[in-house]
Amino acid sequence: MSRRAIIIVLDSVGIGEMPDAKDYGDLGSNTLGNIAHRQGGLKLPFLQKLGLGNIDLITGVPAASNPEGSFGKMAERSLGKDTTSGHWEMAGVILERALPTFPQGFPQEFIKRYELAIGRSVIGNEVASGTEIIQRLGEEHVQTGKPIVYTSADSVFQIAAHEAVIPLAELMRLCQIAREMLKDELQVGRVIARPFLGEVGKFYRTSNRHDFALEPPYKTLLDYLKEQGLEVCAVGKIHDIYAGKGTTDFIPSKGNMESVDKTLGYMAKVKSGLIMTNLVDFDMIYGHRNDVEGYARALEEFDARLPEIYTALRPEDLLIITADHGCDPTMPGTDHTREYVPLLVYGTSLKKGINLGVRPTFADLGATVADYLEIGSIAHGNSFYADIQGGI
Known part of the structure; x- marks a missing residue:
C-alpha cells in the first residue's frame, strides 16, 4: 500500500x-x-x-x-x-x-522550588509578549545571569536567555527541569526555550527555540x-x-x-x-x-x-x-x-x-x-x- x-x-x-x-x-x-x-x-x-x-x-x-x-x-x-x-x-x-494557564504568573511557591532546583534566581514570572519582555528585562538578565521566566494566555512556561549568557545546552537543561517539575495542576502543555541575542535595546530572538511538550x-x-x-x-x-x-x-x-x-x-x-x-x-x-x-x-x-x-x-x-x-x-x-x-x-x-x-x-x-x-x-x-x- x-x-x-x-x-x-x-x-x-x-x-x-x-x-x-x-x-x-x-x-x-x-x-x-x-x-x-x-x-x-x-x-x-x-x-x-x-x-x-x-x-x-x-x-x-x-x-x-x-x-x-x-x-x-x-x-x-x-x-x-x-x-x-x-x-x-x-x-x-x-x-x-483545558490545560492550565497562569494569568497572574506561576505560584511563588513553585518559583522558589524551581530556583532551588536550577541553582539560579529568575526574573519576570508574568504574562508577557516574548519580544517585549526581552527588551524590558534583557539588560538585567545579561547583568545578573538570571533567566527570564514568563507565560502567555496559552498553557506555557517560557524561559528566555541570551545565548552568550546562558549557553543553549544549559538553557535546555533549565527547561527540562521545569518540564519535570510542572505536574498536576501546574502541568502546562509546553515548556519553551526562548534564546535570544543582541545588545541592550536591540535584543532579538534566535531560531534555536525548542518546545518541551507534555x-x-x-x-x-x-x-x-x-x-x-x-x-x-x-x-x-x-x-x-x-x-x-x-x-x-x-x-x-x-x-x-x-x-x-x-x-x-x-x-x-x-x-x-x-x-x-x-x-x-x-x-x-x-x-x-x-x-x-x-x-x-x-x-x-x-x-x-x-x-x-x-x-x-x-x-x-x-x-x-x-x-x-x-x-x-x-x-x-x-x-x-x-x-x-x-x-x-x-x-x-x-x-x-x-x-x-x-x-x-x-x-x-x-x-x-x-x-x-x-x-x-x-x-x-x-x-x-x-x-x-x-x-x-
Whole structure:
C-alpha cells in the first residue's frame, strides 16, 4: 500500500470566531477575514482554486465556481486555543479539561522550588509578549545571569536567555527541569526555550527555540500509523508537539519557506504513511506581534509555493491544509484566538468541489487520514473520506 497523507498546518490561520469565542475574550476574531479586510484584499490564487473562498468571505479571495479541492471548516472540541490542544485533537485526542494557564504568573511557591532546583534566581514570572519582555528585562538578565521566566494566555512556561549568557545546552537543561517539575495542576502543555541575542535595546530572538511538550494522554494518529509500520515524518515543531511520540523521522526547520522545502524533500522519498508539517511563522512572527502586513505577505508566499507541492503529489496522495487555532493580528491583544480553522483537501484521485461543511471536531481530520491509510479507527473523530472518495 503506497498511499500517503500530507498534512500542512498553517499555524494560527483561523477563519472566524467560534460560538464560544466570548468565553475566551475573542469576539470579533477572524484571522483570515480581518487581515484580508485590513489589507484591502489578499492575493491567494492557488488556495482560492482549492476552495478557500468557498469556506467564508475573504476579501480578494472569491469563491471558486469549480473548486479543485474539497473545503470546509473545523471547530475545536477541546477546551482551549493553544498549539498543543489543536494538534492533539487533529490526531484524535480531545481534552475534556483545558490545560492550565497562569494569568497572574506561576505560584511563588513553585518559583522558589524551581530556583532551588536550577541553582539560579529568575526574573519576570508574568504574562508577557516574548519580544517585549526581552527588551524590558534583557539588560538585567545579561547583568545578573538570571533567566527570564514568563507565560502567555496559552498553557506555557517560557524561559528566555541570551545565548552568550546562558549557553543553549544549559538553557535546555533549565527547561527540562521545569518540564519535570510542572505536574498536576501546574502541568502546562509546553515548556519553551526562548534564546535570544543582541545588545541592550536591540535584543532579538534566535531560531534555536525548542518546545518541551507534555506527552499526549493516550495514543494519537501518529502512534497508530507507526505501529502499522508506516512512515510518520514530521517537519518543524510537529515532533516536539507530540513529545516525540509516533514519529519515525523528523526535521527541525527555521521558517515557513524552509519548512516547505523540507516537506518537498520528504515527498520525494517517503513511500507511504504520513508527512506532517507546521508552518510556525504565521503565529510566532506575525500573529503574536500584531503584524498584519507581514502576516498577509506570509500567506501569499505560502500560496506561491503550492504549485511545487502539487507537482510533488503522487496519484495516491491525500493533501490536507488546515490550522490549529487563530491568532488574529488585528485584535487588541497578542494571544491566540478561539476560531474555526480552514479545511482544504486535495488529491488527483479524489472528488473535487465537495463541501465538507462545519466539522464538529478537528479529530475528523485524523479519522479521515486513518481511514484513507487503512489503519482502522482512532480514539475520536468521524471520517469524511467516503464523501471525497471516487475520483473525477
